[in-house]
Amino acid sequence: MADIVTPVVEALTAPDLAGVVDLVAHPDPHGAPGEAVIVAHATGRVRLTLDADGTERHEVLAGRDPVADTDPLAFLPYDLEQIDPSPANATNAYPEPARRLLGFFSDPDRSPDLAIVHTPGHYFPEYGGHRGEHGSLDVIQSRAPFILSGAGVPRRGVVDGYAHVVDVTPTLLRAAGVDERFHADAAGEPLDGRARTDLLEAGAGRYVIGILWDGGHCSDLLHLAAQGTLPNVARLIEHGTALRGGAVAEFPSVTLCNHTSALTGVGPGRHGVLGNVFYDRAQRRRILANDETTWHRSAEWFRPSVATVFEMLTRADPDATSACVDEAIDRGATASTMQLIRAAGGNDGGGALDAALPPAEDSPYLGNRAHLADSYYRFCSRVDDIGVLQMQQHWASAAVAPRLTWWSNIVTDAGHHAGGPRSAIARDSLMDADRRLGALFDHLDALGVTEDVTFLMTADHGFETADPRVRGDWKGRLDDVSARLGVGFRDEGPGLVYLDV
Numbered sequence: 001m002a003d004i005v006t007p008v009v010e011a012l013t014a015p016d017l018a019g020v021v022d023l024v025a026h027p028d029p030h031g032a033p034g035e036a037v038i039v040a041h042a043t044g045r046v047r048l049t050l051d052a053d054g055t056e057r058h059e060v061l062a063g064r065d066p067v068a069d070t071d072p073l074a075f076l077p078y079d080l081e082q083i084d085p086s087p088a089n090a091t092n093a094y095p096e097p098a099r100r101l102l103g104f105f106s107d108p109d110r111s112p113d114l115a116i117v118h119t120p121g122h123y124f125p126e127y128g129g130h131r132g133e134h135g136s137l138d139v140i141q142s143r144a145p146f147i148l149s150g151a152g153v154p155r156r157g158v159v160d161g162y163a164h165v166v167d168v169t170p171t172l173l174r175a176a177g178v179d180e181r182f183h184a185d186a187a188g189e190p191l192d193g194r195a196r197t198d199l200l201e202a203g204a205g206r207y208v209i210g211i212l213w214d215g216g217h218c219s220d221l222l223h224l225a226a227q228g229t230l231p232n233v234a235r236l237i238e239h240g241t242a243l244r245g246g247a248v249a250e251f252p253s254v255t256l257c258n259h260t261s262a263l264t265g266v267g268p269g270r271h272g273v274l275g276n277v278f279y280d281r282a283q284r285r286r287i288l289a290n291d292e293t294t295w296h297r298s299a300e301w302f303r304p305s306v307a308t309v310f311e312m313l314t315r316a317d318p319d320a321t322s323a324c325v326d327e328a329i330d331r332g333a334t335a336s337t338m339q340l341i342r343a344a345g346g347n348d349g350g351g352a353l354d355a356a357l358p359p360a361e362d363s364p365y366l367g368n369r370a371h372l373a374d375s376y377y378r379f380c381s382r383v384d385d386i387g388v389l390q391m392q393q394h395w396a397s398a399a400v401a402p403r404l405t406w407w408s409n410i411v412t413d414a415g416h417h418a419g420g421p422r423s424a425i426a427r428d429s430l431m432d433a434d435r436r437l438g439a440l441f442d443h444l445d446a447l448g449v450t451e452d453v454t455f456l457m458t459a460d461h462g463f464e465t466a467d468p469r470v471r472g473d474w475k476g477r478l479d480d481v482s483a484r485l486g487v488g489f490r491d492e493g494p495g496l497v498y499l500d501v
């Protein structure tokens, strides 16, 4: 087949689109499958490969390397991030671009032909964009918090360093005392992630609780905890270790891709959840995976080799119990919110539970009622409130408490989308989530079991602030070049471009 990718990439990286298109990435059409990926920007192109030992190689093909800075600790200390809320390509950083992109492009049916990455400043409300956005390969949108605390964790406070979202599963398993030979997918292959053996004694806690704050901004979370604004996060840090560089999300830094990566220990090319929405060439259909009507069906999108953390736990210890609260990736959990939604049946999934959700106005954790004018913030507040109740029910007593509990919170995603990092609504969402965490601590303290718990707190991605002056899109350019080449395309996301389908 003629090379149809190169002219599309050239059209998308035209200088007049550089305000909205940061990067275009695609597999090297001249290399073997999985060998190399090419990343292009208006000012240059680079070919990325990965040595067997994980070393990333950059071969500049033209102009300048658009992902030259790969420092996972870029924009630290936090003051540096706040100078420019939406950095341009030349001053931005992109951690592990070869590993993450080669992984992303390794699904034969679901990986797109090319991925278009928005600039951090791009504001695109006409395509569902918000003041705060994520999804990019860049460091800030890819930086989730990573805090270990409690039983078996050294009390080092906030330290330099970083982990990966794919490290969450093996680290939870280590905390639960699961032998490393069970840290493997359903085919027995090793995970992409690694347990943080340096931060955790194996099997030190009787109980393990993983907490995810969706889109919880790593550096602002640590900043507010240090200030005393998030006292319960501060309590976690005081009794453990937080990594200043957080956990590097998989690409794209979108929700369902990274929830799946966190809870399976492998990247999107292996678990098959390429984004919140993607296309499957073999099934000839678009999969809308992260939606109120589909989020309880995550197991349907998994590739056959996927194993969840809950399945790995019971593979190692069939008697171990687990609970999974307000989280899509629940397969294998002894009890879960999504099981209740599936059992309720109906075609609207989570919508069926609407009547069961408490009114947002009555929330004891809501700091500012004005935010309920935002319908997403309102919905998330209701879901998170019932999340607290579920946690208290799963932990009715120490005797019935699960060995492994996973608890997702989503209001932090709503707050950061609405205003971007550091906005009043984003910070209020972190404070609401912190009060819910405090309710869990109160409950565990009353049971007298807090000292027996190992906690891991993380997120699925970070956030950056868009600039309302940076408008425009690439749709017209894609339409033009596809008409010129006589090639059809689908643009899912948008940004995942499938050619000739």
Ligand SMILES: [Zn+2]
Pocket: 214, 215, 254, 255, 256, 413, 460, 461
């Ligand atoms: Zn998210």
